[in-house]
Amino acid sequence: MINKPFKLGLIINPFAGIGGALALKGSDGAEIRTKALALGADKKAVDKTRLALAQISDLTAKVHIYTAAGEMGEDLVKSMGFAYTVVYRSPEIQSxxxxxxxxxxxxxxxQVDLLLFAGGDGTARNVCHVIEHHLPVLGVPAGCKIHSGVYAITPQAAGRVLAQVIQGQIVSLNQAEVMDIDEALFRQGRVNARQFGEMQVPVELRYIQAVKMGGKESDELVLSDIAAQVIDIMGENPEHYFIxxxxxxxxxxxxxxxxxxxxxGVDLVQNQQLLASDLTAEQLLDYIRSTPTKLVITLIGGQGxxxxxxxxxxxxxxxxxVGKENILLIATKTKLTSLTGKPLISDSGDIQLDAELSGLIAVTTGYRDQVLYPLADLSKLNSD
Structure with missing residues (x-):
């Protein structure tokens, strides 16, 4: 008996995430994409999909990919040596x-066995509008907005889940929410997220992200303690920039x-005064090249x-x-508890950097109160 190849669908939104590094707060709409390209933005969705498909590079004999022409999938799978069939061609130059x-x-x-798609929440909405519950899907995170539970935690993680599915290691499916926000409000500093549907996702809890928790921290006393600690550090280092x-x-x-x-967005503070607001990646680098800098960040509740x-x-x-030693990670213990033991995640786009950041990291949870919490080395997750 000859085993039939696994029928993998692949859709790449080549413009996903194009506005992220330029602080454009999303990539929806032709005007935003045109502006991002004019500013020199890189289209990274294809590269992120490559990271995912690299996890099944030793399974090419078992897979046949059905995809769209050009940057929406064909160019990538052809370059990686997969057997493929083009089943859709865009009538426009820009998808x-x-x-x-x-x-x-x-x-x-x-009738593909599973649809792999790369993009953000807007892409997930488009896919959900058609697919709904008709076939399993798995998202490769490549957009600015990733609130939906249909995405893996990183591109590599998506590939590892896919490899398990192809080899028959995962048979159960969960319903996962498709969420999206209003980008116009997002650019005004307001988050208005709502559910647009659900799709079926293969289950592997180490690799599939939770839906982002909404709302602000409610324990103002704890937040005041955290803020007091950060402000003390600023006072002790008046020459430092604080991102x-x-x-x-x-x-x-x-x-x-x-x-x-x-x-x-991202702002810059020195000596407890605001220097610049809503900076792009390039602008940040220009500011901090010759000045000692610390980075104040938090984690996404429920996801990490x-x-x-x-x-x-x-x-x-x-x-x-900045360096790991100058990262001030702040969060309430309630927020850490919401992770239910899952490690923190760095998906910076640089695999080596993510590995270097992994291990225990100090989290400021109050005034002179820190806990050590694990930051995952995603390259080793599938060997745990």
Whole structure:
């Protein structure tokens, strides 16, 4: 008996995440993509998908990929030596959300075993609009907004889940939420996330992210203690730059300082005064090249990501310049407890950097109160 090849659907949104490092707060809409490209943004979704497919490079004989033409999948799988069939071609030079939906319809016609797609929450919405519960899906995180539970925690993790599915190691499926936010409000510093549907995702809890927890920290006494600790450190290091990351916990520190804050962006502070707001990755590097710098960040509640989710301005180059010893990770113990023992995640886009950051990291949880918490080495997760 000859075993049939695993029928893998593949859709890449080549423009996913293109506005992240430029502080454009998303990639939805032709105007934003045009602006990002004009500013020199790199299209990284294909490279992230390559990281995922590299995890099944020794299974090429067992897989046949059904994909869309050009940058939406064909170019990548051809370069990697996979057997493939093009089942959709965009009528336009620049692909749109309608092309994601058109390609998804083609996957249903082909009755693929699983659909792998790369993008952000907008891409997940397009896929969900067509696929719903009709076939299993798995998302490769490549966008600015990753609130949906259909995404793996990193591109490599998506590939590891895929390898397990192809080899028959995972048979159970979970329903996962597809979430998205209003990008116009997002650029005004407001998060308005809502559910748009559910899709079936193969289950492997080490590799599939939780849906992001909403709302602000409620324990203001604890947050005040955390802010007091950060402000003390600022007072002890008046010559240092302090990069203030995104999120409500960091926002509370800025409120305690009496400074205007970019809730969903990155600001720069020195001697407890605001130097610059809503900086891009390149602007940050220009500021900090010759000045000692500390980085104040928090984690995403329920998921544990510290890099790679909504803070792409904190590029690998910026993080390397700062150094792990100058990262001030702040979070309440309640927020850490919400991880239910799962490690923190760094998905910076630089595999070597993520490995270097791994291990125990100090988390400031109050005034002169820290805990050590593990930061995962994702390259070793599948050998645990």
């Amino acid at each position: 749109e959300g309608s092309d994601t939906e058109g390609a998804a319809i083609a996957m249903l016609v082909q 203030m990351g995104s999120g409500s916990t960091v926002d509370f520190v800025m409120q305690e300082l009496g400074l205007t804050n970019t809730l969903l 990501h510290i890099f790679g989710r909504g803070n792409q301005q904190l590029s690998p180059a910026v993080i390397r310049h």
